[in-house]
Amino acid sequence: MAVFSKLSLITELLDRIELTKASTQPFLRLRDDQLNFKPAPDKWSIKQIFGHLNITHDIYIRRILTRITLAPDVGQEQFNSGWLGDWIYDRIMPRADGSVFKLKAPKSHCMDEDEQDANEVLERFLQQCDAFDDILRHVATKDLQRIKIPFSFTRLVQLRLGDNLRYLVAHNERHLLQAHRVMTMLP
Numbered sequence: 001m002a003v004f005s006k007l008s009l010i011t012e013l014l015d016r017i018e019l020t021k022a023s024t025q026p027f028l029r030l031r032d033d034q035l036n037f038k039p040a041p042d043k044w045s046i047k048q049i050f051g052h053l054n055i056t057h058d059i060y061i062r063r064i065l066t067r068i069t070l071a072p073d074v075g076q077e078q079f080n081s082g083w084l085g086d087w088i089y090d091r092i093m094p095r096a097d098g099s100v101f102k103l104k105a106p107k108s109h110c111m112d113e114d115e116q117d118a119n120e121v122l123e124r125f126l127q128q129c130d131a132f133d134d135i136l137r138h139v140a141t142k143d144l145q146r147i148k149i150p151f152s153f154t155r156l157v158q159l160r161l162g163d164n165l166r167y168l169v170a171h172n173e174r175h176l177l178q179a180h181r182v183m184t185m186l187p
Helices: 005-026 044-070 083-092 118-141 161-184
Strands: 001-006 078-080 148-150 158-160
Touching: 001 005, 005 078, 005 118, 005 161, 044 118, 044 161, 078 148, 083 158, 083 161, 118 161, 148 161, 158 161
Parallel strands: none
Antiparallel strands: 001 078, 148 158
């Protein structure tokens, strides 16, 4: 279990979200055919990667907002992560060399290829990053340890709010690396 200063953790996550938004900008200059390019039949296109992130954000933003809106303000200064939160974060976070622990997304978290315009998918992702940014600013007065958020795969598993926030940022970074790899393979 890691111990964080709540303010430092929130500041770090805000910085990482800003970096995510900046790293998304090159994709906005790509054509539709490039955003829809799949490097292999069983691999996602850039559009599908960001579609997956949008689906995940839809789930978590709604769940987090529901919990933090009702939660009282607290003077808590630190956050202690849970063992499950640390374990999930370690699995989802890209390694220093850019490699990742292989995971398969559930079908319910995958975007249909023909769904939505590719540029709309990217714009929606950036809007959700802004919403996530607002959430991070709002939780500065909330208890990151006691507020529990159901994990997206199953409602039976609940993570501490702070662990969930760490997971979401790492999840974005993981898939952003994946999208950049696809961009290097464009014809």
